[in-house]
Amino acid sequence: MIDGVFWTALALVFEPQTLMVGLAAAMFGLFVGAVPGLSATMAVALLIPVTFFMPPVPALVAVVMTTAMAIFAGDIPSVLLRIPGTPASAAYTDDAFAMTKRGQGELAMGICLVTSAIGGLFGAVVLVLLAPILADFAIRFSSFEYFWLVLLGLTCAVFVCHGNMIKGTVSLLLGLFIATIGLDPLAGFPRFTFEVRDLYSGLPFIATMVGMFAVSEILRTVTALGQPLEVVKHQFGNVFAGVWRVLRRYHWNMWRGNAIGTAIGILPGAGADIAAWISYSVGKRFSRTPETFGKGSEEGLVDAGAANNAAVAGAWVPALVFGIPGDSVTAIVIGMLFLKGLQPGPMIFDNSPVETTALFIAFFVANLALLPIGWLAIKASGYTLSIPRAYLMPIILLFCMVGSFAVNNDPFAILVMLVMGVVAFLMMENDIPIAPAILGMVLGDQLEKTFLTSLMKVDGEVSRLIERPIAAWLAAITVIIWAMMLWSAWRQWRAAKTRA
Amino acid sequence: MRFNNAVLGGLLLAGAIAIVVTASGFPNVPGQQFGPRHFPYLIAAGFGVCGALLVAQGLATRRATGEAWVRLGDWMTSPRHLLNVGVVLGAMLVYWWAAPVLGFIPTAFILLALMMRWLGAGWLGAVCVAAATTAMIHISFYSWLRVSLPLGLMRDVLYP
Amino acid sequence: MKRRTFLGGTVAASTVVAAPAVVSAQAAWPNRPVQVIVPWGAGGGTDYHARTMATLLEREFRNPFTVVQRTGGSGVVGHSAIAEAAPDGYTIGTVTVEIGMMHWAGLTKLTVADYAPISLLNLIPAGVQVAANSPWRTLKDMVDAVRANPGRHKSSGTGQGGIWHLAIAGLLNSMQIRPDAAPWVPSEGAASGLQDLVAGGVDIVPCAIAEASTLLRAGRVRSLAVMTASRVPAFPDVPTVKEAVGSDWTCESFLSLMAPKGTPADVVARLDAAVKKIMEGPEWKQAMDARGFGVNYMGAGQLQAFATRSNEAFGGVMRALGIART
Incomplete structure (x- = not known):
């Protein structure tokens, strides 16, 4: 297959103008990803008018570049400030920041960067080799399968908890x-809205997340006694030092994270954020040192970091093959594909061979370019830590407010951010972990919808929720995991009792 | 501010009851068997169970160690740090209220300068950094990212 | 003194700020970015129309037209944002067919009377889609099956009481079948409904035929009929409902560009003229062809009458279904 088409596509991607567009898109992606509140989805939405008058290949390169950079850049404020830049980084923010406090900031950055790049490449390989087959499988998922999958995902929440299980x-x-x-x-009935119209669309997710992580962190900083507004002052050394050792040690975690991320990305309706959560909790479940998760675990960082960027490529699989978006980014991309005369469908690879090949090449180029560009971004962002807190905290607060506002152009988001920040601050003071609440928000809507619509389809007979084969398998796995959890809890209780 | 688990549990139980009471008023949907109230019921049940467990835990801890119902955090006894919290939360409220009226530029500039000064920066530094940050955010968000930040007072200055 | 007036209260202050706007708007509109509010999600059909139109309007007026998403609340949030914006010509938005449905469902008090119509962006005809492996070859097969087993065959494609729900209910109603004989399973939109159709979760998706075009071409779904008076040019092989089963039922969604009520008439007229020019141009045609949408233009006056008729028709179906609350 490496023939004329490949070389034509390669030449198109490496045209000077296309490369310039790619570079600009990379900068744009880094900025949007690193600002709390601005997400990869928004970045791509903003690209649409810019790419409108471009030929297809530079337009595709711009989108691929932007998303790959944005998902990685979301890790930067996680590491530096314990504030995830995009929802896809929320799962392992605590670990990343804990490493920075230990003085291992550059290692955390390095792990995030390298696993992102490898994850992206892994996803791209799957996209190139298996897109039609996998899309065909993913499209068979109905609300029944999703219900069991979401339930499985929520079971993961138990693994992402640290400390008191009840809390x-x-x-x-x-x-x-x-x-x-x-x-x-x-x-469409308004619930718990108390006639406030701003609440009709629910609490805005991004504002809630920014409030719970960023505002609570700012409050924690300004209430810290004894150490008046100080943090680790630490310039970043070699970002890549030690990364190889970590990756060799946890290579199995990385491949598993890649696979989980790609698979979740391919499933319509679940993207990089859910991929990171699930990979992280699977990692904790099988880890030999689960107690370090949440407290700066390199292993957890590898697990989740490898998953989120892999999901980005995975999401293109159903989008290209069936015009069904794999995540919120590809939902926008599909519109762009149509505009550029690329009709999504199983025939897209035959009808538009040059463009699709160029798209694949763009994925490889973007994820390879991630290494040097990300390295520069890390170097530059390291200076953030040397800015005095008196200046930094107000600036972060303003960025958070503007970012939350920008999602839906809604000033109400700022109030939500404020209230959720206070709630999260009080939760932290009482040792109630924040991460499970974010996961609950991500999956809650899906759980209710898939459960109730499935029941509607089977006229309310609960037993029929497992009549489809894949659903039955997923149900069996869920039940087995629950049984294992109960069993180990019971054994621990027994052991505690005999000791006492 | 740290609560004894029994207090947290009590709050959860109250929350569970409030959810059930509110949700019981949600209507049925014509032609559907399941309505908006069922999922909140499940959540309330979960809150109830966790609340009861926390009450039991909290009472046990209190019997064993005599932990207070509520223990104030160290920062709550320091006026400086209490005011810090007030400044952060107040800044957000002021921004929310003032930005749509005065516009992003004046609101952001004044808030940034005042907060920086309060947190210990010098006047000159605070004003300069606040001005530079405001300008940067306005240009990057309003002009490049096309976020419709409110123009307010600055509208006739920027677009005469 | 002046400062005190501004801080006196949000309402008073915003009036002060808004008052000179109307005057200056007429002077040299547009001299600053115009917001185009979209009440539906990025990537959907409405968003696609809005972004394409905004890009072309931007070139036409040499002034930024910024698409602003205000989603959520089944469209209430965005539609309210358009109606409540200052009527100075700097905020317009895409008002969709739901404006004639939401108020019947008791979600809002807004109707088309709260806007100044600019022009129609498109009419989106509904189709009846089934999975490729469905036993139904024609619309008559499907209607007979639903009539024989009311309640057994499920349909999906939008939220409860959404436009496509009314499409199937109205069709069944016109055939003297209970409108809820093909029970509705709510979904986020046509894309997820169609995916569920292919996955075998539901049996019928009565969404816009253009939304199904990719899966139609991929051979995964079959379109049994379109709910229009005459066949849709992009899908010449798909019969109309009238041809297939003899019913007169038609159902078209519409999306339009409107401004808040009170927007200066000359601004509306200039926008309308620009939209007309754009729709006659090649870029718009190409963008619409790509996704199987048609090109349909109506000016402000025609649009007003059309939206009012649509409002009455859907009110009738919603009452028949028992989901009208007002």
Whole structure:
């Protein structure tokens, strides 16, 4: 297959103008990803008018470049400030920041960067080799399969909790409850809105997340006694030093993260954020040192970092083959594909061979370019830590407010950010973890929708939720995991009792 | 501010009851068997169970160690740090209220300068950094990212 | 003194700020960015139309037209944002067919009377889609099956009481079948409904035929009919409902460009003229062809009458379905 088409596509991607567009898109992606509140989805939406008058190949290169950079850049404020830049970094923010406090900031950055690049390449390889087959499998998922999958994902929440199990569950339930605010997903009835119209669309997710991580962190900084507004002052050394050792040690975690990320990306309706959560919790479940997760675990960072960028490429699989978006970014991309005369469908690879080949090449180029460009970004961002806190904290607060506002151009988001920041601050003071609440918010809506629509389809007979084969398998796995958890809890309780 | 688990549990139980009471008012959907109230019921049940467990835990801890119902954080006894919290939360409220009226540029500039000064920066530094940050955010968000930051007072200055 | 007036209260202050706007707007509109509010998600059909139009309007007026997403609340949030914006010509938005449905469902008090119509952006005809492996070859097969087993065959493609829900309910109603005989399974939109159709989760997706075009070409779904008076040019092989089963039922979604009520008439007229010019041009045609949409233009006056008729028609179906609350 490496023939004329390949060389034509390669030449198109490496045209000077296309490369310039790619470079500009990379800068843009880095900026948007690193600002809390601005997400990869928004970056791509903003690209549409810019790419409107471009030929197809530079337009595709711009989108691929922007998303790859944005998902990685979301890790930068995580590492530096414990504030995830995009939702895809939320799962392992605590670990990344804990490493910085230990003086291992450059290692954390290096792990995030290298796993992102490898994850992206892995996803791209899958996209090139298996797109039609995998899309065909993913499109068979109905609400039944998704229901069991979401339930499986929520089971993961138990693994992402650190410390008191009950408090972790409370946090998860809080997230699920927050997800019910607004018009209900089935009938459009306003729930817990108290006639406030701003609440009809629910609590804005990005503003809630920024509030819970960023505002609570700012509050924690300004209330820290004894150490008046100080942090680790630490210039970054060699970003890549030590990364090889970590990756060799946890190479199995990395491949597993790549695979999980790609698979979740391919499934319509779940993207990089859910991929990172699931990979992280699977990593914790099988880790030999699960107690370090949440406290600066290199292993957890590898798990999740490898998953989120892999999901980005995975999401293109159903988008290209069936015109069904794999995540919120590709939902926008599909419109662009049409505009550029690329009709999504199983025939896209035959009908537009040059453009699709160029797209594949763009994925490889973007993820390879991630290494040098990301390295520069890390170097530059390291100076953030030497800015005095008196200047830094107000600037971060302003960025958070503008970012939250920008998602839906809604000043109400700022109030949400404020309230959720206070809630999260109080939760932290009482050792209630925040991560499960975010996961609950991500999955709550899906859980309710898939459960209730599935019941509607089977006229309310719960037993029929497992009549489809894939659903039955997923249900069996869920039940087995639950049984294992109960069993180990019971054994621990027994052991504690005999000791006492 | 740290609460004894029994207090947290009590709050959760109250929350569970409030959810059930509110949700019971949600209507049925014509032609559907399941409505908007069922999922909140499940969540309330979860809150109830966790709340009860926390109450039990909290009471046990209190019997064993005599932990207070509420323990104030160290920062709550320091006026300086209490004011810090007030400044951060107040800044957000002021921004929310003032930005749509005065516009992004004046609101952001004044808030940034005042906060920086309060947190210990010198006047000159605070004003310069605040001005530079405001200009940078306006250009990058309003002009490049096309976020419709409110123009307010600055509208006739920027677009005469 | 002046400062105190501004800080006196949000309402008073915004009036002060807004008052000179109307005057200066007429002077040299547009001299600053115009917001185009879109009440539906990025990537959907409405967003596609809005972004394409905004890009072309931007070139036409040499002035930025910024697309602003205000999603959520089943469209209420965005539609309210358009109606409540200052009527100075610097905020316009895409008002969709739901403006004639939401108020019947009791979600809002807004109607088309709260806007100053500019022009129609498109009409989106509904189709009846089934999976490629469905036993139904014609619309008659499907209607007979639903009539024989009411409640058994499920349909999906939008939220409860959404436009496509009304499309199938109205069709069944016109055939003297209970409108809820093909029970509705709410979904986020046509894309997820169609995916569920291919996955075998539901049996019928009565969404816009253009939204199904990719899966139609991929041979994964079949379109049994379109709910229009005459066949849709992009899909010449698909019969109309009238041809297939003899019913007169038609259902078209519309999306349009409107401004808040009170927007200066000359601004509306200039926008309308620009939209007309753009729609006659090659870029618009090409963008619409790419996704199987048609090109349909109506000016301000025609649009007003059309939207009012659409409002009455959907009110009738919603009452028949028992989901009208007002």
